[in-house]
Amino acid sequence: MIISVHYLWYPFVSRIAVFFCVLLLAAPVLADAPAASATTLPTTAQLTAKLTEVQAATGLDETVKASLIEQYRRAQSNLEDINNFNAKAADFTESLKTAPPATALLLKQLKNAPAPTAVDPTLAQLTAADINQRLSQVLADVAQQETNLSEFEKQINSSVERPAQCGCV
Known part of the structure; x- marks a missing residue:
């Protein structure tokens, strides 16, 4: 609204x-x-x-x-x-x-x-089901981005630990 x-x-x-x-x-x-x-x-x-x-x-x-x-x-x-x-x-x-x-x-x-x-007429015509569907899609996108973030953090942590594992530091 x-x-x-x-x-x-x-x-x-x-x-x-x-x-x-x-x-x-x-x-x-x-x-x-x-x-x-x-x-x-x-x-x-x-x-x-x-x-x-x-x-x-x-x-x-x-x-x-x-x-x-x-x-x-x-x-x-x-x-x-x-x-x-x-x-x-x-x-x-x-x-x-x-x-x-x-x-x-x-x-x-x-x-x-x-x-x-x-109010934008296209938004006023949305039903509750349409709104719930859009909300579910946005929440799925957020979950995917959080997964990507955790994978990037794992890669960063492994690259930081890598020199210590080979004894270079």
């Missing part, structure tokens, strides 16, 4: 269109979101400096030192997560700008897509 490309792309394109519509509806809400808090976050360099300072400190108790090192490393990890989140938020904002034209283009292509093609 031949399936038209039109029917394969339609669910995909319609889901993308719904996704972009939701993005467009969410844009005003996201634009009104409060900015980052007024407190400034430490930089990676500052956290690294504090971490090396704690590691080099000799007057600290080992449990306090280990706790501070763990907290500074966790803070570094959180800072990386914040940077990754900000990058993803910027990508999302950019996609809000580019989504409507892209969606319109996809919808236009979908409307201009050719109509589905009909």
